[in-house]
Each structure stands twice: as structure tokens, then as C-alpha cells.
Amino acid sequence: DDGEAIVSRFQEYLRIDTVQPKPDYYKAVDFLNSQAKSLSLESQTNEFVKGKPHLLLKWVGSDPTLPAILLNSHTDVVPFEESKWTHHPLHAHMDNQGDIYARGSQDMKCVGMQYLEAIRKLQASGFHPVRSVYLSFVPDEEIGGHDGAEKFVESHLFKSLNVGIVLDEGLPSPSKSYRVFYGERSPWWLVIKAKGPPGHGAKLYDNSAIENLLKSIESIRLFRASQFDLLKAGGTAEGDVVSVNMAFLKAGTPSPTGFVMNLQPSEAEAGFDIRIPPSVDSEALERRLVEEWAPAARNMSVEFKQKHSGEPLLTAADDSNPWWRLLENAVKEAGGKTSKPEIFPASTDARYFRMAGVPAFGFSPISNTPSLLHDHNEYLSRAEYLKGIDVYVSIIKAYASYEIKSDSRDEL
Ligand SMILES: CSCC[C@H](NC=O)C(=O)O
Ligand SMILES: [Zn+2]
Ligand SMILES: [Zn+2]
Numbered sequence: 001d002d003g004e005a006i007v008s009r010f011q012e013y014l015r016i017d018t019v020q021p022k023p024d025y026y027k028a029v030d031f032l033n034s035q036a037k038s039l040s041l042e043s044q045t046n047e048f049v050k051g052k053p054h055l056l057l058k059w060v061g062s063d064p065t066l067p068a069i070l071l072n073s074h075t076d077v078v079p080f081e082e083s084k085w086t087h088h089p090l091h092a093h094m095d096n097q098g099d100i101y102a103r104g105s106q107d108m109k110c111v112g113m114q115y116l117e118a119i120r121k122l123q124a125s126g127f128h129p130v131r132s133v134y135l136s137f138v139p140d141e142e143i144g145g146h147d148g149a150e151k152f153v154e155s156h157l158f159k160s161l162n163v164g165i166v167l168d169e170g171l172p173s174p175s176k177s178y179r180v181f182y183g184e185r186s187p188w189w190l191v192i193k194a195k196g197p198p199g200h201g202a203k204l205y206d207n208s209a210i211e212n213l214l215k216s217i218e219s220i221r222l223f224r225a226s227q228f229d230l231l232k233a234g235g236t237a238e239g240d241v242v243s244v245n246m247a248f249l250k251a252g253t254p255s256p257t258g259f260v261m262n263l264q265p266s267e268a269e270a271g272f273d274i275r276i277p278p279s280v281d282s283e284a285l286e287r288r289l290v291e292e293w294a295p296a297a298r299n300m301s302v303e304f305k306q307k308h309s310g311e312p313l314l315t316a317a318d319d320s321n322p323w324w325r326l327l328e329n330a331v332k333e334a335g336g337k338t339s340k341p342e343i344f345p346a347s348t349d350a351r352y353f354r355m356a357g358v359p360a361f362g363f364s365p366i367s368n369t370p371s372l373l374h375d376h377n378e379y380l381s382r383a384e385y386l387k388g389i390d391v392y393v394s395i396i397k398a399y400a401s402y403e404i405k406s407d408s409r410d411e412l
Contacts (some may be wrong), residue, residue, distance in 0.1 A: 001374035006389070007094070008054040008257075009035070009314055010113050011190025014092035014102035018076050020142050028075045030054045032137055035116050039123060041135070044127040048151035049095040052139040056157075059119055061132035061400060066106050068132040069399045070358075072150065072349060073087055073112035074141030077104040084376040105380040105384065106355050108169040111364050112137060112366030119391035129400035134161060144306055149349035153356045163358050165323045165399065168350040171373065177339040178331060178391070182317035182324075184344035184351055185275035186282060189247070189306035192216055193269040194297045201262030209268040210251055212298045217270060220244055220293055222308075239343025242285070246313050277343055278312035282294075303387075308347070312356040315361060317341035326398045334394035336367065346373075365391040 014410040016027050029045055032055055036043045055075075061068070078091040078102050087093040089103040104110075115135050140148035152158055166378070173179045196209035224244040230236045251268035276282045294302040317324045321393040324341075331338050344350070350360040365388035372378040 003382070003386055006117055006386065007100070009099070010385060011092035011094070011100065011102075011115070013098070013109050013113050014104055014399055015090055019079055019090075019103065020076050021079075021241075022359060023076045023139065025051070025053050025075060025139050026232055029055050029137070032057075032075075032112070032116075035113075035197070036135075038147065039116065039119055041119070046155075046157065048154070048155060052147045053136075054139060054148065054152055055137040057135040057137075059129055059133040059400075061129040063130050063403070064132065066131045066403070067162050068134055069129075069396070070134045070136055070161070070163045070166045071115040071396075072136045072149070072166055072168045072353070073108050073115065074139070074145075074349060075108065075112070075137050075411070076139055077109070077141050078142050078374050079103075080316050081376065086377055091376070094209065094382060099379045099383070100157075100377045100382060101377060103378055105378050106172055106364070106366060106369070106371070108364060108365070110385060111169055112394050114365065114385070114389050115396075117389045118396050121389065122396060127397060127400075129396075130403055131164070131400045133396060133400050135164070140347060142377040145349045145352060149352045153352040157318050158356070163353075166350065166353040166358055166360035167395070168353070168360055168362050170344070170362040170364040172364060172369040172371045173339065174368070174370055177337040178365055178366050178367055179325065180317065180338050180341050181312040181344040181348075181350070182341045183237075183239075183278050183312060184347055184362070185243070185277050186308040186312050186351075187274065187306055188274040188304065188308075189345045190269070190274065191269055191271045191303045191305060192294045193301050194269055194301065197265075197334040198266040199264045201264060203264075207299065208264045209266055209299070210264065212300060213251070213268040213270060216293045216300065217246075220272070223288075233394065237342055238345045240279060242277065242280055243273075243275045243345070245273050247273050274345065275345060275347075276312075278314060292364070308351065310355060313351070319359070321359065322402065322404065323361070323399070327361060327363070327395060328403055330393055330394040330398040331365075333398075334391045336365070336391055350395075363390075 017024050036057045044056050046054045087101040092102040094100045138148035170181050193212040194209040196207045213295050227241040230241050246270040251265050253263050253265050294300040344362050350362050353360040
């Protein structure tokens with residue numbers, strides 16, 4: 001199989017409109033199933049939630065008693081501002097430098113297709129897996145994964161697969177070494193609301209909704225700056241500080257020409273995206289939130305839109321975990337290098353697998369590339385994409401032929 005055919009299959013997947021909030025999941029599943037068929041993989045489509053298909057493929061290993069390998073990827077992508085892109089984000093245009101522009105080119109349709117292409121190469125080379133290799137294509141990662149990976153992990157089906165190790169998405173590396181993630185920050189999406197007496201716009205009085213909200217915003221901004229300073233000073237990784245960013249601000253009394261200017265509104269709210277490293281005491285932060293940032297005494301309240309519950313779990317990324325050693329060596333054998341394992345700054349479905357007691361690494365074989373996840377002009381070069389397939393060839397080969405019997409729980 002030549003590079004041209006491999007790249008056009010990638011482009012075909014990128015052109016399927018699986019943009020949130022209205023992803024065409026069935027079209028993606030049909031396409032992936034056609035790939036699975038050409039590889040003679042077993043296939044099953046589950047709808048843990050109606051309209052949100054989950055596709056599970058299996059490359060059967062020779063020893064069903066050994067825990068299996070699970071290669072996970074999500075089929076949905078985030079929305080885009082079309083006018084800000086140099087090429088349409090659903091056209092998967094390849095420019096004359098070989099850069100392929102598309103939403104999902106990095107996050108993470110590349111990875112889903114690279115798993116399949118690696119299997120194609122391994123089959124062509126005559127390789128037969130000892131452990132079974134599952135490919136899981138989940139919906140809804142970009143909106144929290146609750147109707148996707150979370151349901152899959154909670155299912156009897158998942159338990160019956162006896163998964164020993166999961167690979168899921170990572171981040172591109174601007175340097176030549178690959179980034180690997182062994183845990184992630186916990187996401188909080190919350191809305192802080194303030195209420196207060198309305199009044200004439202010319203009147204100075206205490207406890208208006210906007211004044212109270214601004215006090216919180218000031219305090220939150222100081223905290224944000226203290227965390228950002230740690231990062232700016234160097235020596236602290238992105239995944240080891242708390243990030244706080246305002247997602248929206250909402251207040252005012254609408255009028256046909258904009259907003260009423262001489263009326264102080266009785267309600268105001270602000271939304272925040274907060275990410276908490278495993279090393280930070282989230283209960284202490286929650287107390288601070290309730291007491292300092294949304295105190296009932298100031299007529300304020302907080303509503304969580306998204307909150308990861310439970311301890312943030314880490315997968316051992318050292319010699320105590322044979323899957324780590326195998327990964328590091330396999331990347332090396334493919335001519336690459338892994339950098340120091342990190343905490344993923346955002347969230348991925350890997351957290352659900354870890355919660356089920358299964359070790360999981362976040363890894364996208366993308367080096368020498370700026371990270372453009374959720375950004376304008378997301379792209380991946382043809383060369384990097386093809387190289388990534390060879391990295392997976394090496395990893396899948398090592399993982400699927402690893403024969404020491406082990407209980408996955410011991411390695412988390
Ligand atoms: C709170 S779940 C949201 C998941 C999403 N994942 C990748 O970008 C994220 O914003 O991290
Ligand atoms: Zn992703
Ligand atoms: Zn994403």
C-alpha cells in the first residue's frame with residue numbers, strides 16, 4: 001500500500017462532518033466499518049445511548065487468556081470558525097508542503113486512522129497478535145464523554161473484554177520527542193451567580209449583583225495569576241498548576257437597542273473552566289470556591305456544569321509498569337523518543353478507563369508540530385502522519401506479543 005492511498009483514507013475520515021453539537025456519527029461508523037472489513041476485523045456497534053453509536057473492532061489474538069490491548073479514539077470533533085481558516089476545516093486540503101488542514105487532523109481522527117493503518121501494515125508483514133487488540137471509537141468525548149466512553153467503561157461488555165492496557169489521545173510535541181501522559185487534571189466547568197437589588201443607574205449602593213460578582217472575579221483573577229506565575233517562572237509543568245479561565249460573562253437588561261444603561265441588573269453570572277492537577281487538594285479548592293468566590297453571604301451561588309468526581313488516578317510511568325517500558329522501547333525502535341511523562345492539561349476519555357482500574361497512556365504520535373487542538377488552522381503533515389503509523393506498528397507489535405501474564409490492576 002502506498003502513501004497516497006493511506007493519506008486519502010485519512011482525508012476521507014476528516015471530511016466526515018462529526019462536528020459537535022450535531023455530529024454525523026453513523027457516517028463515521030459506516031466509514032470505519034468499511035475499513036474494518038478490509039482488515040477482516042470483528043465489528044460490533046453499540047448504542048449505550050440512542051443516536052450515539054460506539055464502534056468496537058477486534059483483531060483476535062492467539063491467547064484469549066491474556067488481557068487485551070485497547071486502542072481508543074473519539075469520533076467527534078470541536079466546532080470551528082470557518083472564516084478564520086485558510087482552508088475549509090472539513091475539506092482536508094493538503095497544501096504543497098504536504099500539510100493537511102482539517103478539524104480533527106490532530107484531535108484525534110489521525111490517531112483513530114493510524115491505529116487501523118498500523119494493523120494493515122502488521123497484517124501485510126505476516127504478524128499475528130498473541131493478545132487480542134480492540135479498537136474503540138467513542139462518541140461525545142468533546143462534550144464530556146458521559147454518553148460515550150463513560151457508558152462503555154461501565155458496561156458488562158467492557159468488563160468482558162479483560163482489557164490490560166489502554167492507549168488514548170495525547171498532544172503534539174513541538175520538538176522531535178513524543179509526549180506521553182499518565183494522568184490528567186480534573187475538569188470543573190462552573191457558573192457563579194450573583195443576585196442583588198436592582199436600582200437606578202445613578203445610585204451608589206452596596207451588594208448589587210454586578211458588584212458582588214466583580215469581587216469574586218477579582219479574587220479568582222488573583223488566584224489565576226499566582227498559578228500562572230508558577231508556570232512563567234519555569235520548572236513547573238502545565239499539568240501541575242491549576243488553570244482558571246473565564247468562559248463567559250452575562251448580565252444586563254436587554255433593550256431593543258442593546259442594554260438598558262441606567263438600570264443596575266438584579267442578576268449577573270460568570271462561567272469558568274477550571275482544571276485541577278492530581279497534586280492539588282480539590283476539596284480545599286472547593287471550600288475556597290464556596291467561601292470566597294461564591295459566598296451565600298454575598299447572595300451568590302455556584303452551579304457545576306461538569307465535574308470530575310473521584311480521585312484523579314495515575315498510571316505508573318516507570319519501570320514498575322511493563323506497559324510503560326514496552327511503550328518507551330517501541331517508540332525507540334521506531335526511531336523516536338518519548339519525553340518525560342506528563343499530566344495531561346485538559347481532559348480525555350482515558351480518565352474513565354483509569355477509574356475502572358485499567359492503566360491508560362495518552363499518546364498521539366505527533367512530533368515537530370505545534371499543538372493546534374481546538375484552534376484555527378489545525379493541521380498535520382503527511383510525513384508526520386505516516387511516521388506515526390510506523391510508531392503504532394512498533395507499539396502494537398510489542399504490546400500484542402507481550403506474553404507475561406499480569407493482572408492489569410497491579411499496574412495502575
Ligand atoms: C470536561 S470534559 C471536556 C473534554 C475536553 N476534551 C478535550 O479537549 C476538554 O475540554 O478537556
Ligand atoms: Zn481529543
Ligand atoms: Zn479535543
